[in-house]
Amino acid sequence: MPAPRHRSRSLRRLQRKMPGGKVKKVYLARKPSRPKCAECGEELHGIPRLSKVEAKNMPKSKKRTERPYGGFLCNQCARKKIKEDARLLGSGLAKA
Numbered sequence: 267m268p269a270p271r272h273r274s275r276s277l278r279r280l281q282r283k284m285p286g287g288k289v290k291k292v293y294l295a296r297k298p299s300r301p302k303c304a305e306c307g308e309e310l311h312g313i314p315r316l317s318k319v320e321a322k323n324m325p326k327s328k329k330r331t332e333r334p335y336g337g338f339l340c341n342q343c344a345r346k347k348i349k350e351d352a353r354l355l356g357s358g359l360a361k362a
Contacts, residue, residue: 268293303340305347313337 268291277293284290298317300309312331314324321329330337335344 301337303343304338305343306340308340308342310337310340 272293276296278296280292280294281289282292295317297315300315301313302309310331313329314321316324316329333341333344334348339347
């Protein structure tokens with residue numbers, strides 16, 4: 267029977283070969299899912315798969331891309347949004 271701290275299904279169970287040649291069950295935390303684009307749902311590139319605790323200790327520049335809507339929209343959706351905003355601004359329909 268596993269120890270009480272290892273009974274949670276939030277931990278991954280893996281079979282690992284130890285240096286002595288024995289195969290043991292190892293319990294590891296699951297990786298969080300990849301961040302997705304808010305508009306199209308595509309996986310965002312340039313953003314690491316980190317837990318909230320790990321991300322807290324990283325600089326902001328490492329957590330998201332350095333462009334408008336970085337970390338929120340993929341590059342294609344961001345490009346569309348910027349063009350849309352520029353067209354609205356040019357026509358005078360944009361919010362002040």
